[in-house]
Amino acid sequence: TSALLSPEQAAERVAAALKREPRIKVAGVAGPGEPLANSETFETLRILHRRFPQLMLCVSTNGLLLPDKLDELCSAGVRTLTITINAIHAEAAEALYHEVWWAGRLLPQSDGITLLLDRQRQGITEAVREGLTVKINTVLVPGINEKEVPHIADLARQAGATVMNLMPLIPCGLLSNATPPTSFQLSE
Helix, strand or coil, X not given: CXXXXXXXXHHHHHXXXXXXXXXXXXXXXXXXXXXXXXXXXXXXXXXXXXXXXXXXXEEEECCCCHHHHXXXXXXXXXXXXXXXXXXXXXHHHHHHCCCCEECCEECCHHHHHHHHHHHHHHHHHHHHHCCCEXXXXXXXXXXXXXXXXXXXXXXXXHXXXXXXXXXXCCCCHHHCXXXXXXXXXXXX
């Protein structure tokens, strides 16, 4: 994310980018934060779909709100989703996710993790059923989730995701003291 934009600013940025490079095919919406929690995300997508119907619209999400927002995403013209899933078992997820907010309140960690993991699975399945192309992003955090990667890949395959992207941790925030994976760990 290079900047936080209003829906109209986003549309103007896309127009300027297309003027410089008309071969652009995709416009994506990501954070900061969870895009599906912001009404501006949907306004931006509707504007982009109306002004640039030739573009493929993509949204990156953690998946928590996906089952509730899928219809709105589809009606706004979204055809591709990137869902970040870094764990599928509670133990690894608890080391990665320290807070889960639901319906305006902070859930106890174990309840929040269970909810997040269940809704990610549900969201992938429902998005694929709706005909969206789904990509799974996984951030590799050595010592925490490397054993999760095959399980995430299996979940993605079974649910019908098209692509899985494994990315190295860039230490920051709550994981600022974590060690990023080596190139060997990534290729392994």
